[in-house]
Amino acid sequence: MSEDKVILKAENLKKWFTVRRGLFGGTVEVKALDGVSFELRAGEAVSLVGESGSGKTTLGKTILRLYEPTDGKLVFKGRDITHTPEKELMWYKRETGLVQQDPYGAMPSFMNIYRILEEPLIIHKVGSKEERAEMVFKALEEVRLTPVEDFAYKYPHMLSGGQLQRVAIARALILKPSLVVADEPVSMLDASVRVEILTLMRDLQEKRNISFIYITHDLSTTRYFSEWIFIMYAGHIVERAPTKTLLRNPLHPYTRALLSAIPDPDPENRKRYREVPPGEPPSLVNPPPGCRFAPRCPFATSRCRSEDPPEVEVEPGHYVKCWLFAGEAKA
């Protein structure tokens, strides 16, 4: 894939939160995102997978510049936006969109759907009143909330979770962004509508050539909805690869453990992915030296416990951050 398709580049990106310990205690740093590097290409979807607390939401919000990075570099379409002040980021807000997990929490309950969809257009001074009305109705049609007049004047509480998530998708796309983050967009919805919503997002993403970051706990849906998978563990991306490559050839012991949770019809695979390591993710205030997965890893050596592994490219586009694949640890 050519370099000119790259729209977003993260280099050693970090986001640490300063939190107070107790009433009279000092402060500590929660290293929620602790040095991740990757590229995102135009029109491609990435699934960001990892267990709770691994830093997925923090990465999504840092990418959207809802958080300012603590360190590292973030470049969008060739412009360094790492520390650009909020008031100079209006153009970036227009280029990006967010779909959150809880559609009810994400919508102002006092606005009707028409107003909710018109608001981003007003904020960004897009179109006349009539043109905006056309855009709002078209957006409702695109997310298949039809007849549009039936939905436009309802309030959020009058819609089902699935219908409201369609509104959230319409709102995220109404400014025609080139990058959208969807943070667990279906995990709070009824199982019966999840695939419908994911398929709708995928269709719109492909049709509009949007780059998409799909945050999920669920590896089993990723093969249908993304070109790439990034696996996060304790603030790091421990493995990233094209979706098919990663599912065919998972290398990091943590990825293999996650895949063991997917029911696999192939009995060979069922045997292969048995070794789910017990234990908890490490503290992000005092992460262990060396590889953060070492305390849970069945293959950990003394080096893994003392030195942070480099990220190596083991086959084209397939990166893994593990001493098992960095050469010397094999000995």
Ligand SMILES: Nc1ncnc2c1ncn2[C@@H]1O[C@H](COP(=O)(O)OP(=O)(O)OP(=O)(O)O)[C@@H](O)[C@H]1O
């Ligand atoms: N605003 C904040 N202030 C302090 N700590 C935070 C803040 N936001 C997140 N964290 C901490 O950063 C770590 C990563 O959180 P994050 O929400 O990014 O993980 P996640 O992988 O998205 O988890 P989940 O799947 O549960 O949403 C957690 O330890 C969390 O408690």
